[in-house]
Amino acid sequence: xATIRDVAKLAGVSVATVSxxxxxxxxxxxxxxxxxxxxxxxxxxxxxxxxxxxxxxKTDSIALIIPNITNPFFPELVQAVEDAANRYGYTxxxxxxxxxxxxxxxxxxxxxxxxxxxVLIFASHQFDSKDLSEIDKIEIPTFVIDKALDNNQIFSAKxxxxxxxxxxxxxxxxIGCRHIAHIRGPEKLFPARERxxxxxxxxxxxxxxxxxxxxxxxxxxESGVEATLRLLDKHPEIDxxxxxxxxxxxxxxxxxxxxxxxxxxxxxLIGYDGIQLLQMFEPEISTIAIPIYDIGNAAVSILIDLIxxxxxxxxxxxxxxxxxxxxxIQRATTTK
Amino acid sequence: xATIRDVAKLAGVSVATVSxxxxxxxxxxxxxxxxxxxxxxxxxxxxxxxxxxxxxxKTDSIALIIPNITNPFFPELVQAVEDAANRYGYTxxxxxxxxxxxxxxxxxxxxxxxxxxxVLIFASHQFDSKDLSEIDKIEIPTFVIDKALDNNQIFSAKxxxxxxxxxxxxxxxxIGCRHIAHIRGPEKLFPARERxxxxxxxxxxxxxxxxxxxxxxxxxxESGVEATLRLLDKHPEIDxxxxxxxxxxxxxxxxxxxxxxxxxxxxxLIGYDGIQLLQMFEPEISTIAIPIYDIGNAAVSILIDLIxxxxxxxxxxxxxxxxxxxxxIQRATTTK
DNA sequence: CTGAAAGCGCTTACAG
DNA sequence: CTGAAAGCGCTTACAG
Numbered sequence: 001x002a003t004i005r006d007v008a009k010l011a012g013v014s015v016a017t018v019s020x021x022x023x024x025x026x027x028x029x030x031x032x033x034x035x036x037x038x039x040x041x042x043x044x045x046x047x048x049x050x051x052x053x054x055x056x057x058k059t060d061s062i063a064l065i066i067p068n069i070t071n072p073f074f075p076e077l078v079q080a081v082e083d084a085a086n087r088y089g090y091t092x093x094x095x096x097x098x099x100x101x102x103x104x105x106x107x108x109x110x111x112x113x114x115x116x117x118x119v120l121i122f123a124s125h126q127f128d129s130k131d132l133s134e135i136d137k138i139e140i141p142t143f144v145i146d147k148a149l150d151n152n153q154i155f156s157a158k159x160x161x162x163x164x165x166x167x168x169x170x171x172x173x174x175i176g177c178r179h180i181a182h183i184r185g186p187e188k189l190f191p192a193r194e195r196x197x198x199x200x201x202x203x204x205x206x207x208x209x210x211x212x213x214x215x216x217x218x219x220x221x222e223s224g225v226e227a228t229l230r231l232l233d234k235h236p237e238i239d240x241x242x243x244x245x246x247x248x249x250x251x252x253x254x255x256x257x258x259x260x261x262x263x264x265x266x267x268x269l270i271g272y273d274g275i276q277l278l279q280m281f282e283p284e285i286s287t288i289a290i291p292i293y294d295i296g297n298a299a300v301s302i303l304i305d306l307i308x309x310x311x312x313x314x315x316x317x318x319x320x321x322x323x324x325x326x327x328x329i330q331r332a333t334t335t336k
Numbered sequence: 337x338a339t340i341r342d343v344a345k346l347a348g349v350s351v352a353t354v355s356x357x358x359x360x361x362x363x364x365x366x367x368x369x370x371x372x373x374x375x376x377x378x379x380x381x382x383x384x385x386x387x388x389x390x391x392x393x394k395t396d397s398i399a400l401i402i403p404n405i406t407n408p409f410f411p412e413l414v415q416a417v418e419d420a421a422n423r424y425g426y427t428x429x430x431x432x433x434x435x436x437x438x439x440x441x442x443x444x445x446x447x448x449x450x451x452x453x454x455v456l457i458f459a460s461h462q463f464d465s466k467d468l469s470e471i472d473k474i475e476i477p478t479f480v481i482d483k484a485l486d487n488n489q490i491f492s493a494k495x496x497x498x499x500x501x502x503x504x505x506x507x508x509x510x511i512g513c514r515h516i517a518h519i520r521g522p523e524k525l526f527p528a529r530e531r532x533x534x535x536x537x538x539x540x541x542x543x544x545x546x547x548x549x550x551x552x553x554x555x556x557x558e559s560g561v562e563a564t565l566r567l568l569d570k571h572p573e574i575d576x577x578x579x580x581x582x583x584x585x586x587x588x589x590x591x592x593x594x595x596x597x598x599x600x601x602x603x604x605l606i607g608y609d610g611i612q613l614l615q616m617f618e619p620e621i622s623t624i625a626i627p628i629y630d631i632g633n634a635a636v637s638i639l640i641d642l643i644x645x646x647x648x649x650x651x652x653x654x655x656x657x658x659x660x661x662x663x664x665i666q667r668a669t670t671t672k
Numbered sequence: 673c674t675g676a677a678a679g680c681g682c683t684t685a686c687a688g
Numbered sequence: 689c690t691g692a693a694a695g696c697g698c699t700t701a702c703a704g
Contacts, residue, residue, distance in 0.1 A: 003696095014675045015699090016676080016677095017673085019700085020699095047698070048698065050386050050696085053680090069405070069411040069414055075408075257618040349691085352693095361684090391683040392683065
């Protein structure tokens with residue numbers, strides 16, 4: 001592989017000058033620049049990323065830490081983040097934490113060791129204050145997606161969970177559901193709590209809230225099956241189910257079909273997230289879609305601003321993701 | 337961050353000696369080693385990966401190029417590869433080619449530029465000889481998964497596609513299917529061709545092969561829907577469908593349900609690959625499972641052998657993956 | 673506008 | 689068994 005020295009020699013200049021044109025820094029005569037460009041092309045020169053990183057403390061790479069790539073929500077996020085990163089000239093490193101805070105922190109260390117310029121964390125984790133202060137110590141720009149945090153050093157974003165949940169319930173009411181159940185997400189996760197609040201609020205407005213219509217799940221497909229079976233057993237009158245995420249909605253459909261319930265005629269169903277998977281089912285499943293692609297994009301762009309020191313683009317601790325609207329996607333499971 | 341120089345100073349030795357204990361290379365007195373270890377701990381020293389890579393031409397990272405993380409087959413592969421890589425002390429970089437050879441090659445260049453030690457390619461691509469010679473030029477150990485290639489420099493692996501397909505058909509026959517259709521994968525892909533061959537061979541044995549029972553798909557869910565609708569339309573007598581991959585089987589189930597066909601009573605269904613997704617459906621879908629996790633594991637281990645120069649562990653061009661057996665997983669769609 | 677030189681943090685012959 | 693020194697391929701003040 002050609003080095004900067006080879007290019008310099010061929011162009012008859014010093015390596016410093018070549019470096020200047022590579023980085024577009026400092027002045028360089030147009031003609032010598034042309035000469036250098038030509039030499040680079042001739043030698044098929046590409047700068048050595050490692051050497052650059054060593055000298056620079058910058059590697060043009062960012063990392064994304066997610067709970068589990070096997071959860072169908074995340075590939076879509078990964079894709080969005082990867083696309084955005086590439087567009088900005090960054091390479092993406094990926095880490096799966098398996099829903100474990102320790103693993104997440106360990107990955108942060110690994111990535112720091114690889115000198116990524118910044119890290120994105122999708123926090124379905126519950127970082128405690130000790131974890132957070134550890135993340136702080138990393139001293140790498142870090143951006144946490146979809147989680148409200150109090151820590152000033154770690155920016156965060158979330159979507160309109162409360163509002164989306166309200167929309168889901170009202171939609172079920174609109175199509176005629178009278179007994180609307182909820183499969184709730186894990187208590188410790190902020191989005192799950194918000195979605196539950198939205199559900200509760202909407203039903204209290206019409207005087208229809210019934211705590212016994214709420215079953216707990218853990219955002220997994222299996223827990224959606226279980227919760228639905230319990231609901232059906234306790235309350236055969238239920239005619240609408242709002243699952244706090246799409247995966248549990250999938251499980252819910254499975255349980256409904258297994259019990260011979262007609263969907264949506266006997267029981268209507270809606271999820272939350274908007275993953276593409278929902279269209280694989282018959283009937284196709286309705287959902288409240290969050291703009292996963294846009295969120296991934298925005299997260300990268302914000303992270304890069306952090307990297308470049310424009311820390312206050314959105315103001316510390318502002319709820320950045322509030323600018324993203326959730327959207328009702330009506331499909332067969334709520335179309336009577 | 338502490339550097340090797342800090343450690344050396346604290347331990348009262350030279351950086352060369354510290355380097356020796358880090359790399360466990362050359363002789364070093366047990367006592368000075370202890371001193372150095374202690375200093376490293378005290379300073380929380382971790383070697384700078386970039387500097388190491390520069391000096392070494394080795395970064396302890398490998399790359400994986402896949403067609404599309406959004407296809408549910410791949411997260412499982414990624415997970416297997418990531419786990420294995422970590423276990424060997426390697427970090428994984430990921431690239432999505434979007435089924436495009438150019439993108440794949442571009443990623444290879446990016447990764448080369450990042451000095452990964454090796455790259456794994458899952459080739460649902462059809463690399464032509466020009467592409468292959470380009471890959472050759474990269475001069476990085478490369479291992480192509482699930483594809484037969486003639487090129488000596490690029491090792492390849494595949495699973496027992498022919499046999500698996502035969503098993504699928506025989507299974508359908510065993511449960512009483514008389515009119516077995518096939519949704520075929522893309523002609524240009526080796527596994528798709530092999531699976532078709534297996535289907536054909538099994539049916540010819542009993543004199544039941546009928547070319548008109550074969551519809552083409554492209555391994556996508558949607559193509560499974562379309563192919564099934566065409567089959568149902570042309571041949572209402574069909575009572576069994578073998579889809580060349582799981583995603584098309586999912587589409588097939590969707591079409592069957594939409595048309596009000598009872599599965600498996602009227603039409604039985606089996607896929608190929610063994611992705612976990614299949615268990616999300618009601619009824620759960622049968623499949624011929626390839627050991628994705630084991631394959632990912634083996635691919636990493638082979639790649640690392642290549643990196644370490646043990647090129648002939650399996651012999652050039654041997655069909656490495658032949659050691660992995662496929663397995664019939666009978667679920668509700670083939671249980672009468 | 674351009675070049676010489678030091679430095680980024682390691683590794684690796686080469687001496688001793 | 690250990691150290692001094694050169695080298696990996698860049699960038700960046702500092703001079704000029």
